[in-house]
Amino acid sequence: MRILIRAYDALLYSMALIAAATLVWLMVSVVLSVAMRNFGIQPWAWLFTSAEYGLLYMTMLGAPWLVREKGHVHIELVTAALPPYLRRIVSRTVAAACVLVSLILAWYGLELFLTNIERSDYDVRAYFYPRWLLTITFPIAFSLMAVEFARFVFGPNLMHSGEAGIHE
Numbered sequence: 001m002r003i004l005i006r007a008y009d010a011l012l013y014s015m016a017l018i019a020a021a022t023l024v025w026l027m028v029s030v031v032l033s034v035a036m037r038n039f040g041i042q043p044w045a046w047l048f049t050s051a052e053y054g055l056l057y058m059t060m061l062g063a064p065w066l067v068r069e070k071g072h073v074h075i076e077l078v079t080a081a082l083p084p085y086l087r088r089i090v091s092r093t094v095a096a097a098c099v100l101v102s103l104i105l106a107w108y109g110l111e112l113f114l115t116n117i118e119r120s121d122y123d124v125r126a127y128f129y130p131r132w133l134l135t136i137t138f139p140i141a142f143s144l145m146a147v148e149f150a151r152f153v154f155g156p157n158l159m160h161s162g163e164a165g166i167h168e
Contacts, residue, residue, distance in 0.1 A: 008147075011144075012064055012065055012068065012144065012148075013065065015061040015062070015064065015065065015141075015144075016061070016062055016064075016065035018057070018061050019057070019058045019059075019061040019062030019065070020062070022054045022057050022058040022061070023058055025050070025051075025054055026051055026054050026055070026058065029047050029050060029051045029054070030051065032047065033047055033048070033051075044126075045125070045126035046126040046127060048125075048126070049125045049126040049127070049129075053129070053134065056134060056137065057137060060137035060138065060140075060141040061137065061141065063141050063145055064141055064144035064145045064147075064148050067098075067145050067148035067149060068148045068151070070159065070161075074159070074160070076160050076161065078090075079091060079160040087158070087160060088158060090160070091152065091158040091159050091160040092152065092153050092158070094159060094160070095149050095150075095152035095153045095158075095159045096149075096153045098145075098146075098149040098152075098159075099146045099149045099150050099153060102142045102143070102145040102146035102149060103142070103143075103146045105138065105142040106138065106139045106142035106143040106146060107139075108138075109135065109137075109138025109139040109141075109142055110138070110139040112135045112138060113132055113135040113136050113138065113139055116130070116131040116132040116135050117132045
């Protein structure tokens, strides 16, 4: 079981690292594009396309790690005002709803991915890019987010700390 947990953690942190590297690439591509325009050079078409793809990959690959770290935006104004026993119930109910939504999105993402493979869809812009390479991120990321939200449902930690405004 430990090996499985380590492999899962390695996958999660690898995805977060790729998302972080993609963020760096986005910064480089924007700076390069602006610099090229300032020098009167038309930026390469693939520069824009890679930035667009990067936004998707960065978002989807980084999201499960953000759930684990409680990095997603959520407002704790209401949960902070609740007594501890009620806060636990509300927090676990919200996390359970997040698990359900994540699983639904993972399912539809899987259907989209399989449809892209079946139809041999390509995204045609600066270059031909198999669309399944984009949509594969949906079932993977949303499934892992479901796992991470489930940790808040069944684990010892709550998603909501009840300390509104303290974490800023």
